[in-house]
Amino acid sequence: MAKTxxxxxxILGRAGVGKSALVVRFLTKRFIxxxxxxxxxxxxxQATIDDDLVTMExxxxxxxxxxxxxxxHVRWADGFAIVYDITDKGSFDEVLPFKNLLDEIKKxxxxxxxxxxxxxxxxxxxxxxxxxxxxxATELACAFYECSACTGEGNxxxxxYELCRExxxx
Ligand code: GDP
Ligand code: MG
Numbered sequence: 380m381a382k383t384x385x386x387x388x389x390i391l392g393r394a395g396v397g398k399s400a401l402v403v404r405f406l407t408k409r410f411i412x413x414x415x416x417x418x419x420x421x422x423x424x425q426a427t428i429d430d431d432l433v434t435m436e437x438x439x440x441x442x443x444x445x446x447x448x449x450x451x452h453v454r455w456a457d458g459f460a461i462v463y464d465i466t467d468k469g470s471f472d473e474v475l476p477f478k479n480l481l482d483e484i485k486k487x488x489x490x491x492x493x494x495x496x497x498x499x500x501x502x503x504x505x506x507x508x509x510x511x512x513x514x515x516a517t518e519l520a521c522a523f524y525e526c527s528a529c530t531g532e533g534n535x536x537x538x539x540y541e542l543c544r545e546x547x548x549x
Contacts, residue, residue: 392464460493
């Protein structure tokens with residue numbers, strides 16, 4: 380019989396990197412151009428991952444919350460997707476502070492997270508190379524995905540599934 384499990388995932392990253400677009404792409408296979416950037420939402424999604432039925436709870440954070448709210452999100456979740464925008468170097472520079480916050484709040488446990496470089500369709504405006512993304516992921520010892528919520532390229536579903544697998548391995 381298949382086991383059922385619940386995995387709580389929070390999507391983190393600077394406002395505007397495409398967190399909401401990625402979550403909606405994952406859930407609906409569609410791209411919607413505009414969301415209320417101040418909105419925070421949770422979604423439940425069931426998926427069969429390696430023969431196990433997994434209920435994912437996805438928290439799409441707004442990316443402009445204060446410290447107290449952010450700490451609450453981090454305490455709540457089991458796994459994290461830290462997202463940056465490949466056309467926004469500043470959003471890439473914010474990855475490390477996010478990771479440090481995770482370490483600080485989750486210690487002494489190791490945090491489970493993936494690094495996602497979004498907006499890969501905008502290669503002509505690129506400010507962060509694929510190699511820089513890979514290098515940072517190696518340093519942080521996490522999986523790395525470059526993708527586009529807009530075109531769907533880069534296997535967004537696999538990124539979320541892999542994060543679930545890693546959470547369940549812990
Ligand atoms: P959030 O603040 O991180 O939730 O970002 P949103 O999902 O609201 O997206 C911010 C803006 O980036 C919106 O105008 C989106 O249409 C756009 N956007 C999001 N993902 C992509 C993408 O993969 N490619 C392109 N070209 N635009 C994107
Ligand atoms: Mg959003």
